[in-house]
Amino acid sequence: MSTTDPFRVDGKVALVTGAARGIGAETAEQLIAGGARVLITDLLVDEGQALAAKFGAAASFFRLDVTQEADWQAATAEAIARFGRLDLVVNNAGLELAGFFADMSVDDYRRQMEVNGTSVFLGIKHAIRTMRPGGTAGRGGVIVNLSSAAGIKGVAGLGAYCASKGAVRLMTKAAANECARLHYGIRVNSVHPGLIKTEMGVKTLRDFVKLGIVPDEAAAEAAFEAGHLLGLGRPIDIALAIRYLASDAAQWITGMEMVVDGGYTAA
Numbered sequence: 001m002s003t004t005d006p007f008r009v010d011g012k013v014a015l016v017t018g019a020a021r022g023i024g025a026e027t028a029e030q031l032i033a034g035g036a037r038v039l040i041t042d043l044l045v046d047e048g049q050a051l052a053a054k055f056g057a058a059a060s061f062f063r064l065d066v067t068q069e070a071d072w073q074a075a076t077a078e079a080i081a082r083f084g085r086l087d088l089v090v091n092n093a094g095l096e097l098a099g100f101f102a103d104m105s106v107d108d109y110r111r112q113m114e115v116n117g118t119s120v121f122l123g124i125k126h127a128i129r130t131m132r133p134g135g136t137a138g139r140g141g142v143i144v145n146l147s148s149a150a151g152i153k154g155v156a157g158l159g160a161y162c163a164s165k166g167a168v169r170l171m172t173k174a175a176a177n178e179c180a181r182l183h184y185g186i187r188v189n190s191v192h193p194g195l196i197k198t199e200m201g202v203k204t205l206r207d208f209v210k211l212g213i214v215p216d217e218a219a220a221e222a223a224f225e226a227g228h229l230l231g232l233g234r235p236i237d238i239a240l241a242i243r244y245l246a247s248d249a250a251q252w253i254t255g256m257e258m259v260v261d262g263g264y265t266a267a
């Protein structure tokens, strides 16, 4: 445990996916503020490199398409080559494809499940292989998976997205069981944000207009505001929850779904 403050993450090394912008970028920033070094990964090379440059020696960028297993092998190897260890993998990258069941193509459904579901399977697989005893990092660690409030509560117009995030929720609990029972020293938890106005959050508001659920973007935002007891959240609300789960303060927490949604699922 950290000698100073168990809520800090001093000395730890993290790999964060989808970290060029949005919740992932804020997570990288808060992990670094807490004393960690971060491998920022994304498909967006220019944005990711520019973000990593802001943090100097505490960060580095690596292009990782989370749906590609070879990229996972290369990225976990890069974390160790660059920083000498790996303690935390945040499976944050994601995509939101809206549509009613009656209208959505099976190709879009499969794409949604691949980018949000298969990606997390691959992330868990390679995090375990790297961090478990005998792995190239080998000292155990933490996996945090981004699910959603929509992985708990069904949302009209987001059927495929809900299915993908529900998969992440239970994959997390299965992995937590497996890691504990096989004595890997790896904790696995999921985080469930409510609506955050990142690029994805704004797309969701616009999709609800396109689907005819609300007349315009202002009405969409008002409806979501009303549905969240504390109003809409900010990326930092999620990033600090992730940092907590990564810290030694959470050392007795595994298999948990951490709902950070301003009361959306409680309303």
Ligand SMILES: NC(=O)c1ccc[n+]([C@@H]2O[C@H](COP(=O)([O-])OP(=O)(O)OC[C@H]3O[C@@H](n4cnc5c(N)ncnc54)[C@H](O)[C@@H]3O)[C@@H](O)[C@H]2O)c1
Residues within 6 Å of the ligand: 017, 018, 019, 020, 021, 022, 023, 024, 041, 042, 043, 044, 064, 065, 066, 067, 091, 092, 093, 094, 095, 115, 146, 147, 148, 149, 150, 192, 193, 194, 195, 196, 197, 198, 199, 200, 201
């Ligand atoms: N914003 C919200 O309201 C909200 C709510 C609940 C859950 N979430 C979840 O939080 C996570 C982050 O969302 P965000 O709002 O920051 O979204 P965002 O769209 O702003 O950022 C997502 C990032 O993932 C990257 N990405 C997409 N596909 C990828 C791939 N195949 N490989 C690597 N990177 C890829 C994108 O380039 C982007 O940088 C997602 O998993 C999302 O589903 C978001």
